[in-house]
Amino acid sequence: MSTPLFEYLLRLGDDRLILGHRNAEWCGHGPILEEDIAVANVALDQTGEAQLLLNLAGQIEGQGRDADQLAYWRDETQFRNLQMLELPRGDFGFTMVRQFLFSAHAHFVLEHLASCPHDDLAGIAAKALKENRYHLRHSSEWVVRLGDGTDESHRRIQAALDELWPWTVELFYEDAVDAALKAEQIAPDQAAIKPKWEAMVTEVLTRATVQPPKGPMRMVGGRKGRHTEHLGHLLAEMQIVARSHPGASW
């Protein structure tokens, strides 16, 4: 039976697994060697965090599934990540804007989880919080440098923001899973996080001389397993080896 904590851990774990996969796609394709290494390092942190969170989810579920089984043997509709994170990696500016918007939100979520009463989750979150500080700093530096850079880099950061911004509504999505965990003091209150996220994002975007678009926001659904057409393709690539050689180890 699926408990709220299991669901919640899948959401946290899948966000990092999917974004980590997208970031890992930069390995060997970075604009300069240092950034190739940096983005791969960020991806490594995120994949490691996903492994810890999904292993914990498996333990909570109690059906004998571990992180590998959850990562490689679930189908698209069983993934709980934010839709924004599964979008193709785009150009380097797009990757940095997405990382920044996500990491700014993750900071406040992890800050809360690090002192929550669930001991294992608190430990994992406290570690991820430290790692996320580096991701936040790195991505915000690039958003500022490129946004307030050349005409071309400014145009690209603004275009990335125009595309990504409508998806950010999903960062603050809450349902019965969150309500149950808020009652146990585990999950944070997204309504309380929103103004802090907006203040942080506005500060950086202003310095980067770019502006969020005014248009309508996207529909949400990732937390319930509704995804864009991009997730299936990502999973096909991520899962092919495990599914071609079931039970293989090395």
Add this chain to the structure above:
Amino acid sequence: MTRAAGLPTTGEEVIDLLHEVKDPEVPVIDVVELGIVRSAEVDGERVLVKVTPTYSGCPATQVIEREIRGALERRGFKDITVKMVYNPPWTTDWIGPEAREKLRAYGIAPPGPTAGGTELVSLGRPTRTVACPYCGSSNTTTESQFGSTACKSIHFCRACQQPFEHFKAI
């Protein structure tokens, strides 16, 4: 409790023994100096060692776990458990002064204190400088916050024209 001949009988002795297990990525310091061995308990031929990972995705974690197990097997333990623990999370503040000096002598600038931290987002304020491990100069620049492993950043010394790595404070 059974007492096996010649085996360490206390957690302290087991931890002493684990000084022989080096960090596979920074072989100049060992896993105890790194601060990731949290505790050890002995009961006859049985031993339980609790280890905490450095970074969530550190690929050395599994190697370290295997090497700790190997060291305990060679010492004669029959029933070995290496358990990963996550709380409290690892911090570079657990690396002692001697190990910091070993890092510096190896050419890796040791981590500064984690307290006081850096700003969360880039707003153009100057960041803490890292002293060059070769010449000691503070006239250095940060080339990248991410280096050859997750735990290191890349810097350049303007004084002696030497690129170097820094063990990030975390």
